[in-house]
Amino acid sequence: MRKLVSIICIGLVLIIPARVMSWGFQGHEYIGALAWEYLTPEAKMWVSERLQKVNEPSLSVVTTWADRVRGSEEGQFLGPLHYANIPPEEAQLDMQRDCPNRRCVVGAAMNDIEVMFDTNQSLQVQGEALRTFSHWITDMHQPLHLGYQEDRGGNDIRVTFFGAEMNLHRLWDSIMIRGMDLMPNPSEQAALHPLPTVTSSDWHAALIDWANESYQLARRHAYADLENNAELGEIYFNQARPIVEQQLIQSAQRMALIINAAAAQQ
Template sequence: MHNNSRENLSMRKLISGFLIAGLLLTPTKLDAWGFQGHEYIGEMTWNYLTPEARAWVQERMDIVGEDSLATMTTWADRVRGTEEGRWMGPLHFANVPPDEDYFDLERDCPNRRCVVGAAMNDIEVMLDPTRSAEEQARALRTFTHWITDMHQPLHMGYQHDRGGNDIRVTFFGSETNLHRLWDTVMIRGMDDMPSPAMQAQLHSLPEPRDDWHQALVDWANESSDLARANAYPNAEDGAALGERYFRQARPVVENQLILSAQRMARIINDAASRSESAQ
């Protein structure tokens, strides 16, 4: 088979997959990365944890009744429509004004009522060895979601379009919105990505940061920049998107999944190490 024929066949399969994925999407689902993306990140994170950190996480997962770090990452979305989770709605995102070029905690996250502030609050509990295992378990459960949400660029998108939720687009002919496109549709078309365990082998952990609060602000700014540079351009309301948009967006999506796992792992390893040192 000639190269052009193979490429055409590959593209037809890709388009078919996206059409099926579009049909499977429910119009009310607003989960960042979708469950598939969150669980991919959680499983990759587990592969980066030290033995001490795995034991620390396992003890806390047992307390809150979670079976794995992968499924724990989805808890905040699983309870989102319930009384228990409804108050956390504003904690899934943050918005940088279109006329500003950086995220500012005081301006964009008053009283820490946004995804960045929520992650900060949880880190403070996780890193404090004087806090109970129960308190740390609850903080870990939500932190694993906030850190993954932060790395989906449109969770640092604009308020006026609700992070792309109000921008209707077609993707390979299937109707969706820009937020959902980045959450779930493109990831479902990336089934040739390495497994989470293989990704962890391919990408070594970066050096830890001295100030996790500043790190969160830096990562929020990275996501905001990616939203402006990669998600929003050429994706105005009513746009028809396809191969070109996907080819540009795919490496961004995959890299954000990897970075989210690495950064989550670094923070959990730090928390476990502090608990171990305090004993």
């Protein structure tokens, strides 16, 4: 029944114009709300103090800031930081080749983590870093934000999904997450998927590992040997939707792990 309702929701969404933004506002906000459930009391205070400085009401809402400013001069500067494109013949991300000067989603997350962990930084500066980090870490978990360079992460691949024409990137960004009200609410989801007990002495290496996970998911599931103008439907949806849900949960957990660690050392 849940699968049937999801497909019906997809069908309804396909006839409604959608803002094309990574994971959509709904996906980002769900991740932020779920990450909040995983934070320690100390980390919740750490986040609240910093969000107050940047006039953002919650971790859920702040995850959308980098998309909200896309039409501004600042948003244009941030544009390349939403993704990292990798040549299809390469097996993994190479920071020098695919993210020169850290001008990609992985490098941007690294920069923000350094600020968040720097106890000499002001609440304002750390709040600004948290504001963008919360978006980069979520974008990193949308597989086509680590997609192929030659098709711009699926943007140049046209597909027909349940009869509606779109590009592959939009399908994964905006369409696959429709009907998310069928997923458990954040508090229930956190109870179903407890935060892993992970400690890291190298968050930069962890970010690269997570980016490579997304890249492999893109290769195996998003692209899946698709040809241009492929017709996709229930089979593709049923294979892709669990990947999307997994990535939403892992994104929230990993955001929380890093924030908890940053707060613990302040």
